[in-house]
Amino acid sequence: MTSNWTGLRKKYAIDSIKRIVKKREDKAMNGEEESFGSDFLGLLLKAHHDTNDIQRISVDDLADECKSFYFVRQENTVSVTRRVEKDVRLGKLIVPFIIPSSDYIPAKVELIIPSLALHHEPESWGQDAQLFKPERFSDGVAKATNNNIATFLPFGMGPRICVGLNFATIEAKIALSMILQRYSFTLSPGYVHMPLKHMTLSPQHAWSSSNATLTVNCED
Numbered sequence: 234m235t236s237n238w239t240g241l242r243k244k245y246a247i248d249s250i251k252r253i254v255k256k257r258e259d260k261a262m263n264g265e266e267e268s269f270g271s272d273f274l275g276l277l278l279k280a281h282h283d284t285n286d287i288q289r290i291s292v293d294d295l296a297d298e299c300k301s302f303y304f305v306r307q308e309n310t311v312s313v314t315r316r317v318e319k320d321v322r323l324g325k326l327i328v329p330f331i332i333p334s335s336d337y338i339p340a341k342v343e344l345i346i347p348s349l350a351l352h353h354e355p356e357s358w359g360q361d362a363q364l365f366k367p368e369r370f371s372d373g374v375a376k377a378t379n380n381n382i383a384t385f386l387p388f389g390m391g392p393r394i395c396v397g398l399n400f401a402t403i404e405a406k407i408a409l410s411m412i413l414q415r416y417s418f419t420l421s422p423g424y425v426h427m428p429l430k431h432m433t434l435s436p437q438h439a440w441s442s443s444n445a446t447l448t449v450n451c452e453d
């Protein structure tokens with residue numbers, strides 16, 4: 234957990250989750266919704282209402298479980314809480330960073346790992362996290378991430394890591410070295426730096442217009 238995961242923030246997160254839980258319960262009890270929901274929170278709520286004493290979990294355990302999923306490693310708990318409330322309303326499950334406090338994740342739970350956010354986290358990458366600075370990798374990923382290697386996930390991690398990792402990396406290196414042997418790239422004077430965040434980062438204005446903002450100078 235982050236060092237600024239203070240008691241106050243933790244209480245705020247727990248209270249917030251309990252409010253979300255109450256809304257879900259009310260909807261299910263009033264007949265507005267057929268069930269507590271098919272996401273992770275819904276499963277936990279079902280367990281909270283289980284008639285079997287052994288299976289039933291307390292609302293505190295429920296909130297604690299959600300907290301580990303929803304809030305771990307987030308800098309700004311308040312904004313995350315608002316987002317979580319919205320996402321839970323929309324029936325989505327957002328997982329900022331997965332450190333499950335239980336040893337399993339129930340089947341059919343949709344996990345979204347926002348690798349773009351992880352790749353810009355100042356705690357791991359430093360205050361210059363937003364800068365394009367390839368040399369940060371010169372001493373390896375561990376050095377670049379302040380020993381938080383799990384915050385670098387271009388190909389995933391663990392047993393389901395991308396099987397095309399080596400192929401894709403070599404292919405990119407070969408393609409780049411072939412292009413760079415023949416061409417050099419310079420920014421157009423009209424280029425406006427406006428990266429678009431949508432799953433990955435891409436330039437909002439470059440390449441696409443007829444007034445190309447990125448110019449290619451052929452040296453051949």
Ligand code: HEM
Pocket residue numbers: 386387388389390391392393394395396397398400401
């Ligand atoms: C730059 C290129 C690529 C990137 C960034 C990328 C990224 C990823 C990511 C993030 C995953 C999910 C890993 C996880 O679930 O933890 C994945 C899975 C996978 N990738 Fe890639 N990939 C790339 C290229 C390729 C290529 C070229 C191939 C095949 C030749 C490939 C085949 C696969 C397969 C089969 C999986 C599923 C592995 C599994 O679930 O066991 N990928 N990739």
